[in-house]
Amino acid sequence: MSKDFMTPANIVDVAKARYSAKSYDPLRRISDEDMAKLEELLRLSPSSVNLQPWYFIIAQTPEGKARVAKSTDEAFPFNSAKVTDASHVIVFASLIDTDDAHLNRLLDKEAVDGRFDANPEEFRADMDRGRRMFIDLHKTQINDQRAWMDKQTYLNMGQFMLGAAALGIDTTPMEGVDTDVLDQEFGLREKGYSALAVVSLGYHAESDFNANLPKSRLNAEDIIEII
Ligand SMILES: Cc1cc2nc3c(=O)[nH]c(=O)nc-3n(C[C@H](O)[C@H](O)[C@H](O)COP(=O)(O)O)c2cc1C
Numbered sequence: 001m002s003k004d005f006m007t008p009a010n011i012v013d014v015a016k017a018r019y020s021a022k023s024y025d026p027l028r029r030i031s032d033e034d035m036a037k038l039e040e041l042l043r044l045s046p047s048s049v050n051l052q053p054w055y056f057i058i059a060q061t062p063e064g065k066a067r068v069a070k071s072t073d074e075a076f077p078f079n080s081a082k083v084t085d086a087s088h089v090i091v092f093a094s095l096i097d098t099d100d101a102h103l104n105r106l107l108d109k110e111a112v113d114g115r116f117d118a119n120p121e122e123f124r125a126d127m128d129r130g131r132r133m134f135i136d137l138h139k140t141q142i143n144d145q146r147a148w149m150d151k152q153t154y155l156n157m158g159q160f161m162l163g164a165a166a167l168g169i170d171t172t173p174m175e176g177v178d179t180d181v182l183d184q185e186f187g188l189r190e191k192g193y194s195a196l197a198v199v200s201l202g203y204h205a206e207s208d209f210n211a212n213l214p215k216s217r218l219n220a221e222d223i224i225e226i227i
Contacts, residue, residue: 011166016215018165020172021204024085028203034167035060035088038201041163042090045156049131050106053095053149054156055193057186060088067185068177068198076176079198086172087202090160091182093193094153096146098135102192103128153196164201172200 030038035058042056059065068089072079083089095102107124110116116123138145161171175197182188182195204211 011162014166015162018162018171019210019213019215021082021170021200021202021208022172022210023081023205023208024087024170024200024202025205026085028087030087030169030202034169037167038160038164038169041160042156045159047152047155048148049134050110051095051098051131051135051149051152052106053098053102054153055093055095055188055191057091057093058088059091065089068182070185071177071179071181071195071198072174075178076174079172079174079176082172082174082200083198085202085205086200088200090199090201091186091195092153092157092197092199093182093186093188093195094146094150096189096192096194098139098145098149099192103131103135106131150196157197157199160199169201170204174198174200 039058042054045054047053057068059068062084065084065086068091069080069083072083107128110127111120111124116127135145138148142148157173161173164171177195177198179195179197182198186195188195
C-alpha cells in the first residue's frame with residue numbers, strides 16, 4: 001500500500017496512548033471538523049464481503065445523550081456519566097438479518113462507486129453470487145449469521161477507537177448498556193437493526209483515574225507465535 005499522504009505518526013504510540021476514558025470533561029466539545037472525520041471512519045470500516053451490516057445513532061445534544069443514558073441508568077449506572085458528560089455518544093447497531101433490499105443497496109452503491117465499470121453486468125453478478133455464498137454459509141450451515149454480522153460491527157468499533165485516538169480524542173467502549181432499551185428508544189428493530197454497544201467520545205476530565213494508570217496487556221510471546 002503506497003499512501004504518500006499518510007503522516008509518519010507512529011501508530012504504536014497512538015495505540016499506547018488510547019485508553020478507555022472513565023470520566024469526561026463536560027465542557028469540552030469535539031469540533032465539527034473532527035466529527036466529520038469520525039463519521040467517515042464509521043463509513044470506511046472493512047467488513048466481510050463488504051456487507052456493511054451496521055447503523056449508527058450519534059447523540060450530540062444533552063437531550064440525545066439523555067436518551068442514550070436510559071440504557072445505562074438502571075442496569076449500569078456506573079456508565080451513565082460517561083454518556084451524559086461526553087461530547088458525543090455513538091450507538092453501534094448491527095443488522096439483524098440480510099434481505100434482497102440490503103444486498104441490492106450494496107450492489108447499487110458499488111456500481112455507482114465504479115467497482116463494476118470494466119464489465120458492469122458480469123462483475124455485479126459475480127459480486128452478488130460471492131456475497132450470497134458467504135451469507136448462505138453463515139445463515140444455513142454455520143448458523144451464526146447474526147453473530148457474524150455483529151463481529152463486523154465490532155471491527156468497525158475497533159477501527160473507530162484507534163482513529164479517534166489518532167485525532168487526540170478519547171473514547172469509552174461500553175457493553176454495559178441495556179441494548180433492549182436502546183432498540184426501543186431509537187426504533188432500531190423496526191429499521192432492521194439491533195443495538196450492540198455504545199462508544200462515548202470527547203476529552204477526559206482531569207480527575208479521570210484511568211488517564212494515568214499504566215496500560216496492561218499480555219506479553220507478545222504469550223499471544224503471538226511466529227513461524
Ligand atoms: C467491547 C468492550 C466493552 C467494554 N465495556 C465497558 C463498559 O461498559 N464500561 C467501561 O467503563 N469500560 C468498558 N470497556 C473498557 C475495557 O475495560 C477496556 O478496554 C480494557 O480494560 C482495556 O483497557 P484500555 O481500553 O484502557 O486500554 C469495554 C471495552 C470493550 C472493548
